[in-house]
Amino acid sequence: MKNAEEIFELLKQEFGDSILSIDKDTPTEPIISVEPLKIHIVSKFLRDNPELQFDSLMCLSGVDDANGKKVKDAEGYDVIEGGTLSVYYHLYSTVLRHKITLKVSAPREDAKVESVENVWKCADWHEREAFDMVGIVFVNHPDLRRILMPYDWEENSFPLRKDFKVPEFYQGMKIPY
Amino acid sequence: MALKTETMVLNMGPQHPSTHGVLRLELELDGELIVNVKPHLGYLHRCFEKHAEAMQYNQVIPYTDRMDYLASMGNNFGYVLAVEKLLGIQVPERVEYIRVIMAELQRIASHCVALGTNGADIGALTPFLYLFRDREYILSIIEETCGARMLYNYMWVGGLSHDIHPNFVRRTKEFTSYFKNTIVELDNLLSYNKIFIERTANIGILPADTAINYGATGPMLRGSGVKFDLRKDDTYSIYNRFDFDIPVGKGLQGSVGDSWDRYYVRVREMEQSLRIIEQAIDQIPEGDVHSAIPKRIKPPKGTVYSRVENPRGELGYFIISDGNTNPFRVKVRAPSFVNLEILGELCKGHLVADVIAILGSIDIVLGEVDR
Numbered sequence: 001m002k003n004a005e006e007i008f009e010l011l012k013q014e015f016g017d018s019i020l021s022i023d024k025d026t027p028t029e030p031i032i033s034v035e036p037l038k039i040h041i042v043s044k045f046l047r048d049n050p051e052l053q054f055d056s057l058m059c060l061s062g063v064d065d066a067n068g069k070k071v072k073d074a075e076g077y078d079v080i081e082g083g084t085l086s087v088y089y090h091l092y093s094t095v096l097r098h099k100i101t102l103k104v105s106a107p108r109e110d111a112k113v114e115s116v117e118n119v120w121k122c123a124d125w126h127e128r129e130a131f132d133m134v135g136i137v138f139v140n141h142p143d144l145r146r147i148l149m150p151y152d153w154e155e156n157s158f159p160l161r162k163d164f165k166v167p168e169f170y171q172g173m174k175i176p177y
Numbered sequence: 178m179a180l181k182t183e184t185m186v187l188n189m190g191p192q193h194p195s196t197h198g199v200l201r202l203e204l205e206l207d208g209e210l211i212v213n214v215k216p217h218l219g220y221l222h223r224c225f226e227k228h229a230e231a232m233q234y235n236q237v238i239p240y241t242d243r244m245d246y247l248a249s250m251g252n253n254f255g256y257v258l259a260v261e262k263l264l265g266i267q268v269p270e271r272v273e274y275i276r277v278i279m280a281e282l283q284r285i286a287s288h289c290v291a292l293g294t295n296g297a298d299i300g301a302l303t304p305f306l307y308l309f310r311d312r313e314y315i316l317s318i319i320e321e322t323c324g325a326r327m328l329y330n331y332m333w334v335g336g337l338s339h340d341i342h343p344n345f346v347r348r349t350k351e352f353t354s355y356f357k358n359t360i361v362e363l364d365n366l367l368s369y370n371k372i373f374i375e376r377t378a379n380i381g382i383l384p385a386d387t388a389i390n391y392g393a394t395g396p397m398l399r400g401s402g403v404k405f406d407l408r409k410d411d412t413y414s415i416y417n418r419f420d421f422d423i424p425v426g427k428g429l430q431g432s433v434g435d436s437w438d439r440y441y442v443r444v445r446e447m448e449q450s451l452r453i454i455e456q457a458i459d460q461i462p463e464g465d466v467h468s469a470i471p472k473r474i475k476p477p478k479g480t481v482y483s484r485v486e487n488p489r490g491e492l493g494y495f496i497i498s499d500g501n502t503n504p505f506r507v508k509v510r511a512p513s514f515v516n517l518e519i520l521g522e523l524c525k526g527h528l529v530a531d532v533i534a535i536l537g538s539i540d541i542v543l544g545e546v547d548r
Contacts, residue, residue: 027479028262055389059482059493061508088495090482094389094405101482122392125518133226148219148547159227160506 001098004030014045029101036104040114047119054091057120061088062130066162068108079163085111085136115141133160184212191220195298195533198543209528214521221547229507234260234474235334242328245545247290250283251487253332258413259483259494260334263476271464272336273415278457281450286315287488288443295440295537296367299376304367311359318348335470349458353451360447368444378431381523381535392515395490400426400439407486419456421449436538475502489513489540509548513541
């Protein structure tokens with residue numbers, strides 16, 4: 001069983017600059033930040049290293065950090081420019097019984113994060129959900145389609161973004177509320 | 178000249194009695210054998226996570242009821258624990274005991290539906306009616322206390338909406354002594370029924386390592402022989418005070434991890450829930466269930482991931498707080514959503530009729546899959 005700082009040191013030794021920082025100033029759990037395009041190899045290490053054995057991905061969540069600049073678009077609605085979108089990974093080892101939280105952040109306009117689908121199969125639908133809701137593109141995902149929203153939902157419309165505007169029409173039909 | 182062959186696509190659902198809600202399965206068939214299954218979700222999507230961002234922390238609770246509507250107490254429980262962890266509040270002993278009893282009663286009620294429908298889907302309608310009769314008993318006990326039968330809004334951050342009804346203890350005791358007979362009856366009627374065993378044993382075998390890699394939890398994982406239960410392994414509330422066992426699949430009728438094992442684990446789990454209730458019901462201390470409810474919920478900046486053992490598996494809430502009265506982001510890790518992902522893997526090589534048996538043994542609630 002290892003705590004977050006020991007895991008951070010291990011990762012830092014192995015991957016150097018790809019591991020960005022550890023945030024210990026949280027009320028419940030420390031968070032380790034990782035480069036978005038290095039997460040696959042880091043995950044594989046976390047799963048296969050005999051001292052870590054993170055064999056289970058509890059949860060994967062896409063989040064709109066809304067830390068960019070708020071500007072008005074042509075119709076007077078608030079939209080966010082710049083800033084980041086993030087993915088949180090909550091890992092657990094059923095063998096060694098320790099937990100860790102990872103976080104990757106990618107720029108909002110071109111949010112690309114490596115898929116961890118072939119490390120933990122469980123990530124498949126979670127990543128599709130994060131793509132569907134927040135618009136994070138998971139590189140190397142085998143089947144990145146919308147999952148909860150209709151397949152014919154407008155292409156660049158992601159409901160869980162903070163500047164999401166409820167559409168007036170859906171496929172030419174007026175939405176009454 | 179060789180004959181040209183191709184697979185056939187068959188749509189099951191969205192309006193199909195055995196998909197337990199509105200789920201569409203795209204089955205790719207080679208004759209009557211399944212080559213591939215592609216689930217299509219989202220028919221019940223109600224934007225829970227978006228709604229939660231517009232609500233204050235306590236206003237989110239009624240929405241959690243509507244996810245896994247067969248186990249609303251469990252959903253409330255998980256959510257309030259997550260918020261309490263973020264706020265750092267301790268709740269009174271009395272509240273803890275009542276919460277645990279409610280959650281276990283709910284687990285039995287939920288397993289009654291799971292087992293009943295699993296049997297009904299493959300032709301055994303009688304146990305379904307028996308189990309629903311007894312589930313009714315639990316719902317009426319809960320109704321007496323909190324006024325609702327399915328969507329309770331009973332557990333609040335820091336406490337409960339009502340104290341228990343004066344009849345609660347007596348009726349719960351009556352129920353626990355009575356329900357033991359139902360389990361015996363169920364075993365005779367369905368568990369060891371030859372036809373039921375033929376339909377479920379060796380069907381949809383899930384090996385332990387695949388189950389963990391796919392994130393399966395709850396009876397799904399334990400059916401594969403993995404002794405893992407959050408109530409013991411990552412204990413929360415006051416579960417460490419009670420004495421109970423974790424039943425696992427042993428492959429008694431076929432192989433470890435088949436549909437029968439998943440069914441059987443649920444039956445044995447009901448017995449363990451009865452044990453927990455019997456221990457807890459006599460120990461409920463006196464106290465005020467409202468005393469720790471905060472007037473205004475404004476957690477510090479930060480994140481929390483908190484998980485509980487719901488009847489269907491690990492229910493996790495990931496909450497980000499930005500220091501306001503509304504959550505910044507609520508993500509639900511729904512057990513049904515994750516468990517359903519394995520369906521394709523389990524069905525490969527089986528017959529069309531087995532899809533029903535396997536889906537019944539996974540026990541999904543679409544309200545939770547789609548949220």
